Amino acid sequence: MSRNGSVLSVGALEIRPDEHQAVAAGHTLTLSVRELELLAALASRKGRIVPRAELYETVWGAPLRADDRSVDVYIHKLRVKLGDALPGWRYIHTHFGFGYRFEPERSHPFHNAATGP
Amino acid sequence: MSRNGSVLSVGALEIRPDEHQAVAAGHTLTLSVRELELLAALASRKGRIVPRAELYETVWGAPLRADDRSVDVYIHKLRVKLGDALPGWRYIHTHFGFGYRFEPERSHPFHNAATGP
DNA sequence: GAAGCCGTTCACAGCCTGTTCACGACCGCT
DNA sequence: AGCGGTCGTGAACAGGCTGTGAACGGCTTC
Numbered sequence: 001m002s003r004n005g006s007v008l009s010v011g012a013l014e015i016r017p018d019e020h021q022a023v024a025a026g027h028t029l030t031l032s033v034r035e036l037e038l039l040a041a042l043a044s045r046k047g048r049i050v051p052r053a054e055l056y057e058t059v060w061g062a063p064l065r066a067d068d069r070s071v072d073v074y075i076h077k078l079r080v081k082l083g084d085a086l087p088g089w090r091y092i093h094t095h096f097g098f099g100y101r102f103e104p105e106r107s108h109p110f111h112n113a114a115t116g117p
Numbered sequence: 118m119s120r121n122g123s124v125l126s127v128g129a130l131e132i133r134p135d136e137h138q139a140v141a142a143g144h145t146l147t148l149s150v151r152e153l154e155l156l157a158a159l160a161s162r163k164g165r166i167v168p169r170a171e172l173y174e175t176v177w178g179a180p181l182r183a184d185d186r187s188v189d190v191y192i193h194k195l196r197v198k199l200g201d202a203l204p205g206w207r208y209i210h211t212h213f214g215f216g217y218r219f220e221p222e223r224s225h226p227f228h229n230a231a232t233g234p
Numbered sequence: 235g236a237a238g239c240c241g242t243t244c245a246c247a248g249c250c251t252g253t254t255c256a257c258g259a260c261c262g263c264t
Numbered sequence: 265a266g267c268g269g270t271c272g273t274g275a276a277c278a279g280g281c282t283g284t285g286a287a288c289g290g291c292t293t294c
Contacts, residue, residue: 032240047145049138070242072282079283096250096281097150098137149251187253189271196272213261213270238293249282260271 008043011104012086015043024085031081034059038074042092042102051099075100083107125160128221129203132160141202148198151176155191159209159219168216192217200224 008015012025017040022029031039041058042050052071056064064071075092082091090107092100125132132139134157139146148156158175159167169188173181181188192209199208207224209217 034241049136049145068242069244069282073242073284076283076285093145093147094250094282095137095147101145103145151252185253186255186271190253190273193272193274211271236294238291240289240291242288242290244287245285247283247285249280251278251280253277255276256274258272261269263268264266 008040008046010043010046010102011089011091013043013082013091013104015040024082027085029081029085031078034074035077035081038071039078042078042100045102047101047103049095049098049101053099055099125157125163127160127163127219128206128208130160130199130208130221132157141199144202146198146202151191152194152198155188156195159195159217162219164218164220166212166215166218172216 006016006018008017014023015036016022017036020033020036022031022036022039037059038055041055053064055071056062056068060070079092082089088107090105092102093105095101123133123135125134129142130139131141132153134153137150137153139148139153139156154176155172158172170181172188173179173185176191177187196209199206205224207222209219210222212218
C-alpha cells in the first residue's frame with residue numbers, strides 16, 4: 001500500500017489522510033471525517049472510474065445497501081467545498097450507472113486559473 | 118479469450134471493460150453502458166467485418182430483430198464521441214449490407230494529428 | 235441546557251439513457 | 265437515371281439515476 005508518507009497529490013490538491021488534512025492551493029480545507037476519507041478514497045484512485053460500492057466499503061467499512069445515497073450526498077458536499085476552494089476546476093466526474101472518477105479538469109474552457117492540475 | 122488483464126488497445130484507444138472505462142489519448146471518455154460495451158465488442162474484433170447480428174447478440178444478449186436499428190444508433194453515438202476525442206481519425210467503418218469494421222484510419226490526409234494509431 | 239456540528243435519511247426536481255420513429259442521404263444494381 | 269433497400273442522424277419518450285436542500289437525532293462544546 002501507499003507508505004509513501006501518506007500524501008496524495010492530485011492537481012492543486014494535497015491530501016494527508018494521516019494528519020486529517022487537505023490543502024487546496026495552499027489553503028486548508030474544512031472537512032469532516034467522512035468528507036476527508038471519501039476525498040482520500042477518490043484521490044488514491046485518481047483517473048479510475050470507481051463504483052459506489054467500492055467507495056462505500058472503503059470509507060464506511062461495510063457493504064453498500066441497495067438504496068443508500070450516502071455516497072452521493074458526500075460527493076455533493078465535496079463538490080461544493082472543492083468548487084469553492086478551486087473555482088474553474090472540476091475534480092469529481094459522474095459516470096452514470098457506475099460511480100465517480102476523480103481527476104482535475106477545467107470546468108469552463110474560458111476560465112483562467114493560475115494553478116494547473 | 119483475452120485474459121490479458123482485460124485491456125483492449127486499439128490505436129490511441131485503451132479500453133478496460135471490467136472497469137467500465139475507455140481512454141482516448143489519455144483522456145477518459147464519457148460513455149454509457151451500451152456505448153462502452155459496443156465499443157469493447159468492436160475493439161475486441163479489431164480489423165474484422167462484424168455483422169450487426171453478432172454485435173447485437175454480444176452487447177444486447179439477444180438475437181437481432183429484423184428492423185431493430187439500435188446498433189446503428191449506437192455506432193453513430195460512438196462515432197461522434199470518438200471523432201470528438203480523436204479528430205483526424207476514423208475508427209468505425211461501414212461495410213454496406215454486412216456490418217462494421219473497427220480500425221484506426223486517417224479521416225483526411227491533410228489532417229494533422231499528434232498521436233498515431 | 236442551548237447551540238453547533240455531523241452523519242443519515244427523505245423528498246422532489248432534473249438529468250441521462252436506452253429505445254423507437256421519421257426522414258433524408260447513400261449504395262449497388264438495372 | 266431510376267429504384268428498392270440500407271444507413272446516418274436528429275428528435276421524442278418513458279423510466280431510472282443523480283443532484284440537492286432540508287429535516288432528524290445523537291454528540292460535543294460552551
